[in-house]
Amino acid sequence: MDALARLRGLIIDDPQGKDFRVHRDVFRDPDVFDWEMRHIFEATWVFLGLESQVPSAHDYMTTFIGRHPVVVSRDDKGELHCFINSCRHRGALVCHRAFGNRKYHVCQYHGWAYDSSGRNVHLKDREQAGYPPSFDKEDHDLVKVRKFAGYRGFLFASLAADVPSLEEHLGEARWFLDLIADQGEEGVECVPGRIVFRYRANWKMQLENAVDPYHFTSTHASYIQVLERRQKSAAADVPTSIYTNIRNAGIRRGSFAFARGHAAMWGDTPSPQARALFPSYESLVARHGEVRARWMFHTRNLSLFPNMQIAENASLQLRVMRPLSAGATEMAIWCIGPKGEAAEARRQRIRQYEDFFNPSGLATPDDVANYEDCQSGLAAWSIAWQQGHVRGFEASVAGADRFADEIGLQPERSLIGPVELGDETAFHPAYREWLRLIEAGLREDESRAHVAARGAT
Amino acid sequence: MSGAFSIDQVADLLYREAWLLDQQRWKEWLDLFAPDCRFWVPAWNQDHELVDDPDTGLSFIYYESRGGLEDRVWRAKSGTSVASTPLPRTCHQVTNIRCEEEASGRLRVRSAWNCHIFDLRAKEQHTFFGHYTHLLAADGEKLRIAEKKIVLQNDLITGFIDFYCV
The missing domain is CATH 2.102.10.10 (Rieske [2Fe-2S] iron-sulphur domain)
Known part of the structure; x- marks a missing residue:
């Protein structure tokens, strides 16, 4: 089968028919990985x-x-x-x-x-x-x-010249980068300590996971139980967590889908007083107004297609994904914080980061183990399609909802619901952009092949 | 060896610790530590420069009491941690033990370690290695771990790490 026809058979994106499906070859086929390298990672920002x-x-x-x-x-x-x-x-x-x-x-x-x-x-x-x-x-x-x-100190590059400006590429997702950069009067910095890990699974497992509220209570059950143990034992020295009391908080989770593959997930913070930023709340209100300061205290996961994510929940993490093969990925991860942060707040930020996000933490290892289990199960080549990517479909609305309106944001789609809604529509922009870029690349390959064939005759 | 403890006793404590880790006898392993122990696995900052202050740079694991380790032991045995179910089989080896007595009477013990890990989930094996520095203090007839610093030389992490693989 020719490459373009094969590609088109890998994603079903049918808004009218309320269908969205991802073929399992997307995660396991070495040819697909080669397309991703040439037509995504080496062709966009x-x-x-x-x-x-x-x-x-x-x-x-x-x-x-x-x-x-x-x-x-x-x-x-x-x-x-x-x-x-x-x-x-x-x-x-x-x-x-x-x-x-x-x-x-x-x-x-x-x-x-x-x-x-x-x-x-x-x-x-x-x-x-x-x-x-x-x-x-x-x-x-x-x-x-x-x-x-660069945008607000975040550096991007493209090997291909025919890309829009960085600002245009980031589009509305910039608002979420601003909300990170504005936390410090002089911007943000990486905390010293460079941590890199590799997992035996496809990079898009991580791409999905960053905006996946559905996995939290099952994948991170042991983390939630540890927090409950800590509350009972009242040991003084263990890190505090924004997730303390998550079971009783009745929290909401929302998502925004942006153009060019980007997405954000946001929600209420069960215990905002546990945030390292908490002592700075008044000064953040003074600098950025009540609305933006309040949004800084929402949990927010931002996924910038294809390789960068920022998670601000248990602490503040920057992730850079480097696909190594269809079945292997390298993650460079950083704890970030405002420059000039007070020593006690920085200490708290670091402890919370280690507790949750490290490959030696109490949460990330469970994500990674699940990615690897998925990749192992995907060896069942006779099963074609993943299920459930339409989760949240009926709750998703075109354009802005009242939360996007509040912050002047114009996403392509918005969604809000209880945390149990477990939205998966926030994955769709990435797969749409994935398809768009590979399709454009394969078309170019095809037209080049035609030119070469004409030249040869 | 000065004081009440011989180098053999010191070595025996380190070997026993390794044995208890590999046997998953983690309650007994915890008992080797003082309740206010410091447990530290620093991250690397540069190729040959470790993070030297856990309050301004990252660690893989950092606790100033046994409570954090107790959390980890509980989680690993809970059955609700995906990464810990099934637990890997491990084999710790400790060698190159050198010991010096501090002015406080506590013993600073440096050693080299490696840990072979057979990951039953992936059916793959890998090894972590590095150096330990134990600070040991007398507790009656016994020695207890007041501080343990683990330097992980190969810090490109395969999947994840926990207390039982370092």
Whole structure:
């Protein structure tokens, strides 16, 4: 079957017929993974990191755009650059560490040297080289990514040039980034400590999970029980949690679906006084008004397609997803907080983060174990479709609901209900964008193949 | 070895701790710790730089009392934690034990460890390894753990980690 026809058979998106289905090959087929790398991760905006992670001249960090190793580097004038981490000569990595500070990146193989803007500044023994003139006509600088931009200190890049501006790409989802960035007068920062884990399952398990309120009471049953134990034992030294009293709180969960694959889930916070931000409430009201301050105290999970998520609930977490294969994913995770946060609030934020979010925490391991169980079960290749992606369908409304109106937001769809509603419609934007991007990529492949075929005859 | 305890007694405590962890005799394992013990698995900040202050940087696990460990033991045995059901089989090995007595009379014990983990869920195995620093204090006839710092050298985590795999 040709690729486009196969692709179209993987998602059923039929609003009129009230149907939305995801084929299981989306999670397990190596060809699909290859499409995702070429036509999503290497063809749209992806998240790289925070500007505050490279604060000084010549600071750099390394990461990936799809399969491409890249470097984000600040030059001597303070300007940021993003280039492919591959020497123009033989292809060796020129940066080996996750973070560092280097004025020059010198390839260890033959000594080609680049400055912190990626410009080639030295080619060892060039005078004696006997290069023909054609060599001098080539650009020997490290290859810049086509698009590189920041929004409120969040850095994104695209290997493809034909993408809209970053602001347009983020669209209405920007409001949720603003709500993070505005928590500190000078923005937010990563807490020291770099934690990376890998799980044996598809990256879209994590993509779904971030805006999935349905799993919480079953997957995190042991976490909820630990909180109840703590209340009974009243041990002084264990972390407080915003989820204390979740069973009795009668809380709501809402979601917003945005264009270009983004989505947000939000809800009431059962115990807002447990938030590290709580002592700052009055000053946040003074700076940002009552409505925005109140929204800072709602739980909010933001999923920016394809690779970045921010979860503000038990603490505040930034997640960067790196798919390794159809059945393996790497997660770089960060605890973030306002710059200049008071020491006691920072301590509380860190303890709550460790308690819930770490791969050594009391909640994330249960998510990860479930992803891996799903991937194992998906080996049953004869079963074609996942079930239940229409959960929440009847509660979802087109455009803004009164909560979106309150904050001047114009999502594509909105939903609100009791936490037990367990909405899954918030997954739909990601699958729509997934389909749109791969389809565009495969069409381009096809037209290129036609041109090549014409040229050959 | 100075004081009332020999290096053999110190080593025996570390071996016993490893044995109790692997046998899932975690109530007895908890009893080796003082109620106000510090338990610390710091995260790495840079390639060769650990987070040195748990209040300004991240740890994998950080507690200033036994309560947090008791929570974890309860959760692992609860049957309601997906990640802990089934529990993996583990084998801790502790070696390179060196011991020095502090002015307070407490013993600072440094060692190397590894833990082989057979994940019964995935039918896969992996190993974590690193260094321990135990601070041991006399409690009557016995030694108790006042502090345990676990440095995890291979911190690219496979799936997840808990107290029984470090």
